[in-house]
Amino acid sequence: MKKLVHPLVALVILALGLVIAPPAQAKAAVPPPPPKSYTPPADDVVFNNPAGSPADQLAVMNQVKDAVDSVPGNSYIRFAVYSFSWNPMASALIAAHKRGVNVRLLVDSHTETTEIKTLRSELKKSTQYGNKSYLKTCKYSCMSNKPSFIHSHLYLFSRAGSATRVSMISSANPAGTGITESWNNTYTVDDSTLYNANVDNFNDMLPDKTNTNYYHTVESGTYKEYFFPRAGSTKNSDTIYNILNDVSCPSTIKLSTYFWTNLRLYLAEKLRDLKKKGCTVEVIYPDGPGGQDTIESKVTAALVGGKGPIVPTYNTRAYKGFYMHNKVLLISGTYQGLGNQKIVYTTSQNLTKTSLRESNEVMLRIPDARIYGKYAGNFDFIRDNYTKSVTPSSAAAAKTTAGLDSAGDTRILSDNSPDPDE
Numbered sequence: 235m236k237k238l239v240h241p242l243v244a245l246v247i248l249a250l251g252l253v254i255a256p257p258a259q260a261k262a263a264v265p266p267p268p269p270k271s272y273t274p275p276a277d278d279v280v281f282n283n284p285a286g287s288p289a290d291q292l293a294v295m296n297q298v299k300d301a302v303d304s305v306p307g308n309s310y311i312r313f314a315v316y317s318f319s320w321n322p323m324a325s326a327l328i329a330a331h332k333r334g335v336n337v338r339l340l341v342d343s344h345t346e347t348t349e350i351k352t353l354r355s356e357l358k359k360s361t362q363y364g365n366k367s368y369l370k371t372c373k374y375s376c377m378s379n380k381p382s383f384i385h386s387h388l389y390l391f392s393r394a395g396s397a398t399r400v401s402m403i404s405s406a407n408p409a410g411t412g413i414t415e416s417w418n419n420t421y422t423v424d425d426s427t428l429y430n431a432n433v434d435n436f437n438d439m440l441p442d443k444t445n446t447n448y449y450h451t452v453e454s455g456t457y458k459e460y461f462f463p464r465a466g467s468t469k470n471s472d473t474i475y476n477i478l479n480d481v482s483c484p485s486t487i488k489l490s491t492y493f494w495t496n497l498r499l500y501l502a503e504k505l506r507d508l509k510k511k512g513c514t515v516e517v518i519y520p521d522g523p524g525g526q527d528t529i530e531s532k533v534t535a536a537l538v539g540g541k542g543p544i545v546p547t548y549n550t551r552a553y554k555g556f557y558m559h560n561k562v563l564l565i566s567g568t569y570q571g572l573g574n575q576k577i578v579y580t581t582s583q584n585l586t587k588t589s590l591r592e593s594n595e596v597m598l599r600i601p602d603a604r605i606y607g608k609y610a611g612n613f614d615f616i617r618d619n620y621t622k623s624v625t626p627s628s629a630a631a632a633k634t635t636a637g638l639d640s641a642g643d644t645r646i647l648s649d650n651s652p653d654p655d656e
Contacts, residue, residue: 266333272304273395274402276424279580279605281612282406284414284556285620291413294406294420295320301394301402302326307334308365310392312436314340314594315407316385317347323408324349328356336365340439342384343371349408375593376439377463378446382592384439387582389420390432399429403459403598405560405582416520416559417550417616419609421580421598427454432596435461439594446592449473458599462583463592469500472590473597474563477579478504483512485567488613490518490560493584494529501585502536502545509545513567517547518617520557528557533585534629541626548621549628556620564609576606 280297283290303326305311311330318324318341331337337357341350350369357367375382389402406418431452438448449464460473469475478501481487487508494502509515517537519529537545550558563579581597583589600606622628 266329269306269330269333269395270300270303271395272300273397274301274304274391274400274422274424276397276400276422277602277605279419279421279608281419281608282413282417284416285554294404294418295323295408295413297420297422298389298402298404298408299323299326301389301391301400302330304395305330305335305391305393308336310336310338310390312338312340312388312390312433313408314384314386314388314436314439316342316383316387317345317407317409318350318353319345319347320408320410320413321349324353327353331357331359331365331367332363334363334365335367337367338436339369340376340384340436341369341371342375343373344383370440372439372442375463376442377444377448377594378592379444380588380592382463382588383594385582385584385589385593386435386596388432388436388596390429390436392429397424399426400424401429401432403580403582403596405580412559415555416557417612418559419562419580419612421600421605423457423598425454425457427452428457428459431459431461435594435596456601460581460597460599462590462595462597464590466591472498472501474579474583474585475501475504477563477565478508480570481508481513481565482568482571483508484514485565485569486514488516488518488562488564488610490558490562490613490616491585492520492528492557492559492561493586493589494519494533495586496530496532497587498585498590499532499536502533506536506539506544515545516613516617517545518550518558518613518621519547520550520559531629534624535626538624538626538629543623543625547624548617549624550616550621558616560612562609562613564606564613566606566610575601576603577601578606578609580609 274297280293282294299322327337354369357369360366375384387404391400394400402420402422404420406412412418446463447465450461452459505515537547550556561581561583565577569575569577578600579597583595583597589595
């Protein structure tokens, strides 16, 4: 039964011009903005330049972020990265989560940034947005019980704009050091076979159970992807050594890396032998913080020799703190007995024993002359503008690799113990 206002009370209200306000209503939740219209370019590479304009610096990370912004609800985003400290990417992932995207992140446990804490907290609010999202870490690499790392640098999208099943295979972390301090690359492919293999790799990491015999490869068309860690105790179970073994001279080999320890000295020795047989070989590696080399002494000695460079080797200048972070092997010439080959191997893997035997890493083979030209052009650009030649005297004066924890990518990778191969 409705309650009636007494006529006398009504007259008083009218006389005084009073208005009875309705009960306050709760504010309706503001829906997140819809996904942006962007489709990442397939079968192509993008490079950043830390010494360039803001757009040049952000070229790699902006491509990943634009893809995140373009993912519609009920789709999936998966990242497997070593570090995370770039707030715009964290914000983009949270926004995607709020519009119903399943955001699933695997981040190495070596550090805990504000962005990681925020993402872990926000992605737990899954039921509110009707999806299942999370940020997880492993004790080490997810597949080893020894010091090792999640180091794959994989960015996976079930849908991004009009593309489906997109894999971005990168050297870059969503971190400031990968934008304004180091050279990086990302190769994008929307291939269902490779995407499914990368998702399987992501899911295989989640249980955090030791499986250092995980190594396998997946082929699709001309692409071939390699998944680590790889069991073994000799150079014959080193994938990169076997690749170099299949090169016949004269050919051209260009290699860039971030970290190279003595326990994979045989790779430097192989490059030196190929140079002596008539191959053109070039290597770029970085100065670490304070001018520390990130290649150990025996490796440098094998490359540059005692009187002069056997293998032309270049060190990125410590000028403004820029350093090489691309991990790339480029081959132009005769490979596996076939001439006129132009092949790119782009990888997350440093040239350390831990990267090969313990850590989660990936590598992609791209036998494509157009893509080779882009990688070779980037290699030459960095060599010609931001490096100096390594000489025996400069190598002898280089500081040790000890204390490189703050280098922006990896700590010392437990390669200071005797190598069982030696």
